[in-house]
Amino acid sequence: MTGPALEVADLSVSLGRVQVLDRVRFAARGGEIVGVLGPNGAGKSTLLKAILKLVPHLGSVAINGAPSHQMSARDFGRAIAYLPQERDVAWPMSVGSVVALGRLPHRPPIAAALTVKDAQAVADAMAAVDVSAFANRRVSELSGGERARVLVARALAQEAPILLADEPTAGLDPAHQISLLSLFRRLARGGKLILVTLHELHLAARWCDRILLLNDGELVGDGAPADVLSSAQIRSVYGCDVRIINDDDGPIIVPVAMR
Secondary structure, three states: OOOEEEEEEEEEEEEOOEEEEEEEEEEEEOOOEEEEEOOOOOOHHHHHHHHOOOOOOEEEEEEOOEEHHHOOHHHHHHHEEEEOOOOOOOOOOEHHHHHHHHHHHHOOOOOOOOOHHHHHHHHHHHHHOOOHHHOOOEHHHOOHHHHHHHHHHHHHHOOOOEEEEEOOOOOOOHHHHHHHHHHHHHHHHOOOEEEEEOOOHHHHHHHOOEEEEEEOOEEEEEEOHHHHOOHHHHHHHHOOEEEEEEEOOEEEEEEEOOO
């Protein structure tokens, strides 16, 4: 793994009188899939948005050693890609056109056509998430799961070394959930840092190299899935019991009824 790609120090966010994040601190490196977990309202999405400078915050964020607030929008866009929860596309654009938006940080302000490199990045991104066949269809004609994969492709086309993905598996069928997380693993092995929020404990336990566990805006766990996602910790944070089965590929976590 490379040196720290993302360093977050004492990150705090308040929305009105509500403290959403409270002095969250961690460093993550290229080559990792880092899962951000926690119950509804724990601060997972807010953490990503604060890193992306989308919400006001205290504390600091550095990308590859550079303070993010000092980076130009163009350099920031080349360094970090974002896959939001929201999957609406306001305009009746084709799939290919939406994915091509990921190339904006690499293109001059006014450019008539994609370069060969741009076109290849778009084609590779669509192939990676199995949407090449939809290239000429309007995004508005696709199902929710198909549209989600198109937006993943847009983020991949950006070719940034860091990818922040907010609940990317939500709404996907099991096969495409596994396909997407397999892709994330290949990207991480190639040196990218993947920071992904998840609700599915079983997916996080099997696919993430590391877990950041949030509860009420505080970082209450940071480490390997087997260490962070213990029965006691899950009961404390989520308020439910789980059954954990360990095998060679990692823990299998199944929520069960509270006793």
